[in-house]
Amino acid sequence: xxxxxxxxxxxxxxxxxxxxxxxxxxxxxxxxxxxxxxxxxxxxxxxxxxxxxxxxxxxxxxxxxxxxxxxxxxxxxxxxxxxxxxxxxxxxxxxxxxxxxxxxxxxxxxxxxxxxxxxxxx
Numbered sequence: 140x141x142x143x144x145x146x147x148x149x150x151x152x153x154x155x156x157x158x159x160x161x162x163x164x165x166x167x168x169x170x171x172x173x174x175x176x177x178x179x180x181x182x183x184x185x186x187x188x189x190x191x192x193x194x195x196x197x198x199x200x201x202x203x204x205x206x207x208x209x210x211x212x213x214x215x216x217x218x219x220x221x222x223x224x225x226x227x228x229x230x231x232x233x234x235x236x237x238x239x240x241x242x243x244x245x246x247x248x249x250x251x252x253x254x255x256x257x258x259x260x261x
Contacts, residue, residue, distance in 0.1 A: 145203040149211015153183075157216050171237040173225040176218060177245055183217035184249045188256030 157179045164175035190208060194200055222245060229238035 145207040146211040149207035150215035153212040153215025176221050180217045183213045184252045188253050192256040
């Protein structure tokens with residue numbers, strides 16, 4: 140039961156952080172690229188990468204904290220469904236260039252960040 144509560148609160152916290160990231164970028168960026176979703180996904184990948192590179196093997200981090208961070212917070216912060224919807228909306232509006240840029244940046248940067256930390260582990 141505590142594991143479920145940890146995921147619940149972590150997910151809520153991650154979703155609220157994503158909401159504030161979206162609000163922040165809506166004030167400073169008016170372009171076509173859905174930058175707030177990209178940034179949220181990058182931050183989530185950074186947290187996962189840092190966690191596995193430096194914290195995951197620590198005996199001082201309990202299982203529920205891992206669930207709070209990885210499943211809850213990162214799950215609430217990152218959003219594949221929003222990324223997919225925004226990309227489809229770009230395609231439907233004829234913004235093929237920005238749709239391709241969005242997909243390429245998301246894959247290259249997010250996978251790249253995790254690969255960078257994975258190499259630190261191995």
